[in-house]
Each structure stands twice: as C-alpha cells, then as structure tokens.
Amino acid sequence: MKCAEFLHELTNYLDGVLDEKTKVELENHLSWCHNCYVVCDTTKKTIEIYRDSQLYELPDDLRGRLRAAIMTKCQQHKKRGPQSV
Amino acid sequence: MGAIQNKVAGPVSEELTLVQAAKRGDDSAFEELVRRYDRNVFRIAQHITQNREDAEDVVQEAFLKAYGNLAQFQEQSKFYTWLVRIAVNEALMKLRRRKPERTVSLDEDIKTEDDSLPREIADWSPNPEQQYTQAELREILSKTIQGLPPGFRTVFVLRDVEGLSTEETAAALELSVPAVKSRLLRARLQLRERLGRYFQRREIGKSGDPDKNVDGVEVKTDDVTSGDGNQ
Numbered sequence: 383m384k385c386a387e388f389l390h391e392l393t394n395y396l397d398g399v400l401d402e403k404t405k406v407e408l409e410n411h412l413s414w415c416h417n418c419y420v421v422c423d424t425t426k427k428t429i430e431i432y433r434d435s436q437l438y439e440l441p442d443d444l445r446g447r448l449r450a451a452i453m454t455k456c457q458q459h460k461k462r463g464p465q466s467v
Numbered sequence: 468m469g470a471i472q473n474k475v476a477g478p479v480s481e482e483l484t485l486v487q488a489a490k491r492g493d494d495s496a497f498e499e500l501v502r503r504y505d506r507n508v509f510r511i512a513q514h515i516t517q518n519r520e521d522a523e524d525v526v527q528e529a530f531l532k533a534y535g536n537l538a539q540f541q542e543q544s545k546f547y548t549w550l551v552r553i554a555v556n557e558a559l560m561k562l563r564r565r566k567p568e569r570t571v572s573l574d575e576d577i578k579t580e581d582d583s584l585p586r587e588i589a590d591w592s593p594n595p596e597q598q599y600t601q602a603e604l605r606e607i608l609s610k611t612i613q614g615l616p617p618g619f620r621t622v623f624v625l626r627d628v629e630g631l632s633t634e635e636t637a638a639a640l641e642l643s644v645p646a647v648k649s650r651l652l653r654a655r656l657q658l659r660e661r662l663g664r665y666f667q668r669r670e671i672g673k674s675g676d677p678d679k680n681v682d683g684v685e686v687k688t689d690d691v692t693s694g695d696g697n698q
Contacts, residue, residue: 393652417588424591428659429627431596435608438513440506448523449501452530459535
C-alpha cells in the first residue's frame with residue numbers, strides 16, 4: 383500500500399468498516415511509514431477531542447426557556463390551525 | 468478504534484411511540500421528544516451557524532416546524548434524522564442571511580485534494596489537550612472548526628460529534644454516501660492540520676520564543692485562527 387492509498391482508506395479505517403484484507407495492508411503500511419502513522423494517530427485524536435469536548439452544550443436555564451417557548455408556540459399553532467407554520 | 472457512539476439517548480422503538488402519540492395530539496409526548504433531542508439540535512446548530520443566538524432560533528424553529536409537519540413524517544426513517552434535516556436547513560438559512568456575500572451550500576464546489584498527503588506531519592504531544600485549560604481548549608476547538616467550509620463542518624459534526632452513521636448523515640443532508648465520506652475525510656484532515664498548530668510536540672529550547680511558556684505555547688484567544696477568515 384502506498385501513502386495515497388492509505389489516505390484514501392483512512393476514513394473507512396477509523397470508522398471500522400474496512401474489509402480484513404485492506405485493514406491488514408493498511409496496518410502493515412502504518413508499521414513502517416512513520417508519517418502515515420502520525421497522520422492516522424492525530425486524526426483519531428482530533429475526532430476524540432471534538433467528540434469529548436462538550437463544545438456548545440446547552441445550559442440548563444437556557445434549555446428550560448427554549449423548551450417553554452417551543453411548547454407555547456406549538457400551542458398557538460394548534461389553536462390557529464395547521465396552515466400557520 | 469471502537470465504533471463511534473451515537474449521542475442520542477433512548478431506543479428507537481420508544482421514539483416511534485412518542486412520535487405516534489404526538490401525531491394523535493399528545494403534546495406531552497412531543498415535549499418529551501424536545502427533551503430528548505434539544506441538546507443535539509443546539510450543538511449541531513451552533514456548529515453550523517457559529518452563533519449562539521442563531522443556534523437558539525434554530526432550535527425553536529426546527530422543533531416548531533417538526534411539530535407543524537408531524538403528519539407528513541412517514542415513519543420510514545428515524546424521527547431524529549428527519550429533525551436533523553430540518554435543523555440543518557434552518558441553520559444554513561441563518562448562515563445565508565448573515566453572510567449573503569458568501570455562497571453557503573452543502574453542494575458548494577470545494578476544491579478536492581483527496582490524493583495529496585497532508586503538508587504538516589509533525590507529531591503531537593501526548594494528551595495535547597491537557598496543555599490547555601478547558602476554556603482555552605474550547606476556544607481553540609471553536610475557532611478551528613469555524614475555519615472549515617460549512618459543508619465540511621456540517622458533515623463532521625453529524626458524523627463525528629453526534630455519532631450519526633454515514634447513511635444517516637447522507638439522508639439528513641440529502642447527499643450521497645460517497646459525498647459524505649469524501650467530505651468527512653477532508654474535514655477530519657483539515658481539522659487535524661489546524662489543531663496541530665496548538666498540539667504539536669515541541670522540543671524545549673529549540674526555536675523557542677523566550678516570552679512563551681516552557682512548551683512554547685501561547686494562547687491569545689482572539690488570534691487563534693488569524694488568517695483563516697470565515698469569522
């Protein structure tokens with residue numbers, strides 16, 4: 383496997399959807415190609431950091447206000463009939 | 468690497484029961500659906516719009532639209548995927564209004580460099596995120612993802628932050644599976660490269676700036692992505 387082929391398969395590899403043969407070839411490539419190993423490892427870390435970051439969590443007070451506003455508007459919509467959205 | 472976990476709570480069968488009750492006019496069932504997915508919709512909306520007020524509006528408008536069109540929901544897909552589709556469209560509309568000079572579309576022609584290897588291949592420090600405080604890290608992650616085209620960050624947030632499958636992401640965005648995979652790869656690689664500026668392994672005493680701390684790291688929150696534009 384060449385570096386460009388590794389890159390082509392990277393997303394499938396990280397998502398765990400590679401067939402066994404390609405996976406073995408890719409891991410063999412990673413065992414000797416340091417650059418691709420670093421790209422693979424840091425891309426995986428990138429995903430994990432974002433996934434675990436709790437970026438843009440909805441604060442509880444705002445959450446309550448938003449839900450109340452949504453339900454109020456839904457009630458108004460119900461009273462006005464189905465043409466109002 | 469283990470499968471990415473979906474961030475949505477509760478089994479699909481419960482979701483369908485709630486949807487059917489809501490369709491019959493049970494507003495408490497609809498409110499339960501709001502409770503179930505409001506955090507997800509807010510996170511997706513803020514990733515796309517990069518604006519807190521817009522994200523709040525998107526949450527309200529998406530749920531209200533879902534409520535008003537519930538009779539049209541066919542129950543062949545998951546309610547959540549349908550809701551995400553509505554929310555993404557609302558969020559993209561907000562972006563267009565805010566940035567009318569820019570083309571904001573999931574179909575925008577993004578220059579493809581699929582076959583080129585990343586330019587920056589320096590390794591990162593172990594546990595690089597621990598070099599920063601939580602607030603600094605959030606600022607870095609937020610500024611970094613802002614630099615991505617909306618079509619890329621939308622795919623990234625649905626797949627990698629929210630944990631939707633490739634097929635669900637494709638359905639929610641009305642894109643083909645190969646298009647989702649291609650955008651996801653490029654989004655991941657671009658984020659990786661940009662984050663590398665903050666997370667790279669640094670050798671103490673080498674090309675160091677005496678004003679910076681021992682890791683050579685200096686975070687000024689307002690210039691984290693200087694030059695990236697798209698603010």
